[in-house]
Amino acid sequence: MILTTAALLALGLAGGEIAVLLGLPMPWMLGSLAACAGLVLLVKPAALDGYSFPMRFRSGFVALIGVMIGTQVTPELLRLAGELPWTLGGLVLFVFLAHMGNMAVFRRLGGYDRATAFYAGTPGGLMESILLGEGAGADTRILTAQQFLRIIVTITVLPLGLSLWMGEPVGSAAGLNLAAGDAEPADALAIALIATAAFVGMTGAHLLRLPAAQLTGPMFLAAAATLTGAIDLHLPVWMIAAAQMVIGVSLGLRFKGMGAALLRRSAGLAVISVGYMLVLGAAFAAILTAITGIEWLHLLISFAPGGVAEMSVIALSLAANPALVSLHHILRILLTVVELSVLAKVLGLKGAG
Template sequence: MRQIRRHQDTGLALTIGVLSGLLGYWLRMPLPWMLGPMIGTTTAAMLGWPVRGPDKLRPIVIPVIGVLLGSGITAELFGQLGSWVLTLTLLPIFLCVAAGFSYVVYRKLGHYDPVTAFYAAMPGGLNEMLILGGAAGGDEKKIALAHAARVLLVIFLVVLYFGVFLGVRSGAGGRGFVPLNALSLADYLILGACAVLGVIGARRLNLPAAAVFGPMILSGAVHIAGWVHVAPPSVIIITAQIVIGTVIGARFVGATLKEISRDIGIAAVATFGMLAIAVAFAETVARVMGMPLSQAFLAYSPGGLTEMSLLTLTLGQDIAYVSVTHIIRITIVIAIAPTVFRLIQRRP
């Protein structure tokens, strides 16, 4: 009976996600297939509706997203590696400044304890920061809420920025609609193998963000080799966006706006600050390297790897540049966060 109820709750969440996506598309909302489900499911969760995120679909969708990201990697991109140096050099400095600002917000404005404030402020993956923060004695509920709110707000504000200030609007993949029959059976088999073998190989090699990074590498390789030429079908990209948007919104289940309005407000202040810092660093990179501000801004925006990579694909930006920057960001945060926290604790 409980299993049936879970399926019903997941079905309700996906129904809300699809309908919200259609509404967003009809309203010509920027990135409607992710932003619509995200807003719709979040609203339903806050109203206390019995929604459950399609978490079992996420492990399937994420490798597919990795394959989609790899399809945007071309041999010509390797000639642009020199333009990545400044971005990656400034990345640790950006992380220190952004995380430092966010930590001060959670400590001084939110009055969080030091452990909770530290792991809530780190712009890393939600699951990783939740595990590390919980092990260190932090408030797991507040840490989870801080990161869920950060991802939601970053996506919303980045899409708003692209739509209002840069005039970029895209519904599927930034490449025009690609039908399912545009790929041959061989194309589907090759890309399917990239998804499965990429995850397995990346996990065995202990690569960061294995579910995305592995398939992306193999997909990029087969596209560069010329084994697959066609762009990914738009319906797959749309489906991935609906699932991801619904999962993000469903993270707020069990928390009413009245109960958590203060914590969300604090998270909003921290997120606004990190995005403002991201704009400043992106401006520097864009001016010095002569690259589009939109591209540098996506690379520094402190959202989730999967969400920001999918957003990059949808907006037609440089997938390899943005994805690699986010993979390195999350790797740095996961690798040094515990050490930095211990050093802070030792201060008199």
């Protein structure tokens, strides 16, 4: 398993290098994702039969992203506290409208049964949706495919779209392309402090049962250290790129076992669903920008329906107030789980209680 994981990471590294040469946005995440997705869809090596990517290993790199986000927490975020009730109120309405719209897409265009469409249509809470959907009699194969494709399509379409809109690859703003000569020298003490903050934060968050513990714990700990000036935890560029690559490899492997017909159908519906949610999120962002004065781009990324870790990476890449973005995505997941449970009972789906 260790050798297989090492080989996959090497493939992800190669995919990231190619993406850098091609000037793609978010090269280390999207390049590694594409390389590993191509491997499991086209090559289908026997060595991957029964293999699953070590999620504890992935969690460690997600924790590094959490530390990085925490270092971005500044007094400016605290000054936005008075505007947050507006944006969080908008998030409540967004979750409901996104879920209902997605359910209509999957029912009318996909022909899914009611339970499968309902749980496949949630704009967050991936694992909770899959587990509750299984208990409600949803088709877990379709449900799992749609939920993972929601994240993958979002983190692929959003950077590409923003790159076209901004006229430059997403990632350059944060220096994440790792062009020759960017790599910072490794400081053993700094790396030890970063690793300690990631481990202690993640462990504490698990004990407190915080949502997205591998991200939120390190983020809160690093934020406290940054605001108090106790420790400087700024990550070197190569470490951020490595975290992106590991996340990309783990996402690419999610395509393993998907048949061509299922993939085509689910991917087409995912594009429609994500497109609807991005347009909806853009509209909410425009309204809330007029009310609060918070930048439209920051709010758009805050409402985009990707995973917490993946959207946080995009926010870091754009220097788009990643702490604000992460806060909204964590709350989006919490709101989705609550809304999911309430609506399931209202609609009379079995297993909802």
